[in-house]
Amino acid sequence: MKELKIEAKTENLDAVLDFINAELDRKNCSMKVQHQIDIAVEEIFVNIAHYAYNPIIGDAIIRIAVSGEISIEFEDAGKPYNPLEKDDPDITASAEEREVGGLGIFIAKKIMDTLEYRHEDNKNIFVIKKHLI
Known part of the structure; x- marks a missing residue:
């Protein structure tokens, strides 16, 4: 399992994506799967950056392992929060009627195979998994 420790700031998103994509490239991951993973990683890392430590800044640790599936683990020592407990947004409602937030995790649920x-x-530990195709 490869590991990156980085300050949980939105400015570091590119470094996180570079770290993830370097490993996916080494494993010859398809561009479709890589794009899906990038979307999920962005949503999760930005949530950590915005909410885990607010108003201070703390670290996030991102780990990736690739075998028959891709497993990416996000760890932070911020406020305890399980985004999977939040109800999915009502995507049939208009933007004006919909509650703010929750759309990123909803998207991650749709494009990843497992979220835990x-x-x-x-520590908060959030794991996303995607089967290789």
Whole structure:
């Protein structure tokens, strides 16, 4: 499993994506799957950057392992929060009627095969998985 420790700031998103994509390229991951993973990684990392430590800045640790599936783990020591407990947004409602937030995790749920959350040792650990095609 490869690991990147980085400050959880939106300015570091490109570095996170470069880290993930370098490993996906090494494993000859298809562009379709890589694009889907990039979308999910962006949504999750930006959420950590915006909400985990607010108003201070803390670190995020991103780990990736690729075998029969791609597993990406996000770890932060911010406020405990399980985004999977939030109801999915009503996508049939108009933008004006819809509650703010939740769309990014909803998208990640649709494009990834598995999303898991746990809180252990005072850390949020969020794992996304995608089967290789």
